[in-house]
Amino acid sequence: MFRLIHIAINEARRGMQNNHGGPFGAVIVKDGAIVSTAHNEVLISKDPTAHAEILAIRRASQVLGQFDLSDCEIYTTSQPCPMCFAAICWARIKRIHYGTTSEEVASIGFDDGHIYSIIKGEQPGEIESCVIEREACLELLKEWENKPDKQMY
Amino acid sequence: MFRLIHIAINEARRGMQNNHGGPFGAVIVKDGAIVSTAHNEVLISKDPTAHAEILAIRRASQVLGQFDLSDCEIYTTSQPCPMCFAAICWARIKRIHYGTTSEEVASIGFDDGHIYSIIKGEQPGEIESCVIEREACLELLKEWENKPDKQMY
Numbered sequence: 001m002f003r004l005i006h007i008a009i010n011e012a013r014r015g016m017q018n019n020h021g022g023p024f025g026a027v028i029v030k031d032g033a034i035v036s037t038a039h040n041e042v043l044i045s046k047d048p049t050a051h052a053e054i055l056a057i058r059r060a061s062q063v064l065g066q067f068d069l070s071d072c073e074i075y076t077t078s079q080p081c082p083m084c085f086a087a088i089c090w091a092r093i094k095r096i097h098y099g100t101t102s103e104e105v106a107s108i109g110f111d112d113g114h115i116y117s118i119i120k121g122e123q124p125g126e127i128e129s130c131v132i133e134r135e136a137c138l139e140l141l142k143e144w145e146n147k148p149d150k151q152m153y
Numbered sequence: 154m155f156r157l158i159h160i161a162i163n164e165a166r167r168g169m170q171n172n173h174g175g176p177f178g179a180v181i182v183k184d185g186a187i188v189s190t191a192h193n194e195v196l197i198s199k200d201p202t203a204h205a206e207i208l209a210i211r212r213a214s215q216v217l218g219q220f221d222l223s224d225c226e227i228y229t230t231s232q233p234c235p236m237c238f239a240a241i242c243w244a245r246i247k248r249i250h251y252g253t254t255s256e257e258v259a260s261i262g263f264d265d266g267h268i269y270s271i272i273k274g275e276q277p278g279e280i281e282s283c284v285i286e287r288e289a290c291l292e293l294l295k296e297w298e299n300k301p302d303k304q305m306y
Contacts, residue, residue, distance in 0.1 A: 005286045012293050016300065023297040042306050047211050048220040048243040049202075058200050067201040077290045079282075082272060083239035088280065089268045090201040090236065095281045099290020108294045109305055115242045119235055120273050127241065129232075129249045133158045137230045137252020140165050141261045144176040147169065152262055153195050 004029055004075045005097060007037060012052070012077045015039030022110060026052035026076040028060040028069065028093075035072060036060040052076060053084035057091050067153060069093050078105045081112040082119055157182055157228045158250060160190060165205070165230045168192030175263060179205035179229040181213040181222065181246075188225060189213040205229060206237035210244050220306060222246050231258045234265040235272055 004027050012025030021040030028035045038055035042048060053076050061067050070092035078100045080088060088096060106113040118125035144150060157180050165178030174193030181188045191208035195201060206229055214220050223245035231253045233241060241249060259266040271278035297303060 002286060006289070009286070009289055009293060013296070016293070016297060019302070019304070022306070023293040042220055043304055046218055046220045047214045048222070048245075048306075049207055049211055049240050054202055058202055061200045065199055067195055067199045069201070075285070077293055081239060081243075083236050083243065085272065086234060086236035086239065086268050087202050089264070089271065089278075090234075092201075094279065095283070097283055097285045099285060099287050100294060101284075104291065104294060108298050111242070115239050116272070118242065119238065119269070125242070127247060127249060129251065131254075132228070132250045132252060133155060133162070134252050136159070136162055138257065140162060140169070140176040140230055141253060141257060143166070144169060145261050149172070151172070151196055153175070153201075 001029075001032075001075075004034070005077070005099060007034070008052075008075045008077050009099075011037050011039040015041065015052075018044075020044040021050065024052045024077055026056040026074060028056045028072050028074050030060075030064070030069075030072045035063050049083065051081065051084050053080050054087055057087055057093075061091070067091070073097065078102075079112075081105075081110075082115050154182075154185070154228075157187070158230070158252060160187070161205075161228045161230050162252075164190050164192040168194065168205075171197075173197040174203065177205045177230055179209040179227060181209045181225050181227050183213075183217070183222075183225045188216050202236065204234065204237050206233050207240055210240055210246075214244070220244070226250065231255075232265075234258075234263075235268050 008025040021042040024040040036059035041050040161178040174195040177193040189212035194203040
């Protein structure tokens with residue numbers, strides 16, 4: 001729906017003009033009705049996770065009172081970065097409508113493509129990872145498995 | 154540091170026992186001092202993005218008053234999912250210390266490995282993606298490029 005992506009575009013523009021963050025906006029919709037809107041707030045909130053899609057998901061889950069957004073679709077001005085794409089997976093959103101690609105976003109200086117490359121194993125990345133106390137952490141997973149009242153999500 | 158991963162383990166256990174979420178905890182450290190701690194809160198907050206690492210990053214950025222956590226390291230009981238790994242990249246954290254692997258986490262029913270496979274292009278995934286209003290969204294990126302007072306992040 002063209003109306004919905006234009007609401008996301010207006011959110012993005014408003015956020016950029018007010019120096020809240022980069023030029024990105026998102027809208028979450030259920031049965032054609034808007035559940036939440038958001039724009040990037042990394043700069044104003046000083047929170048590196050405050051991407052438009054993450055904020056829209058967080059708000060939608062509060063509005064609907066559930067972490068499962070499987071009846072929802074997301075409209076976002078740019079293709080989600082890996083953080084936001086995985087968040088969309090966890091939220092079980094079934095359809096993403098986006099405007100510009102990761103490559104186009106990378107061309108104005110945002111690093112989405114680089115992070116995709118690291119995850120795909122195409123580049124080594126700068127982050128060192130090391131394993132520590134595996135046995136003690138494995139114990140946590142066993143405790144979860146044996147927990148009689150656990151709720152899966 | 155063994156002390157730090159055990160703080161993350163205790164966080165994870167407390168969160169699981171109180172039914173806040175899955176058995177996952179994280180600690181962010183700067184110059185050997187703890188900046189933030191968190192456990193998974195997906196169930197209690199009904200927010201699918203409320204993983205331990207995301208909450209620890211969000212809290213650390215509030216404590217330090219900056220979105221750049223490049224002087225920090227993260228201790229997390231399990232290998233970060235793609236959402237959390239990308240969040241760690243955006244936060245510019247340089248080192249991850251983790252206990253159990255994505256495969257071990259998958260074995261108790263959490264879907265990290267599946268999301269990694271989708272991002273790597275090894276499986277198609279269930280999410281449909283479609284492009285909409287690319288030109289209008291591209292205009293946003295141009296506006297950002299031409300914005301004289303933009304702050305990159």
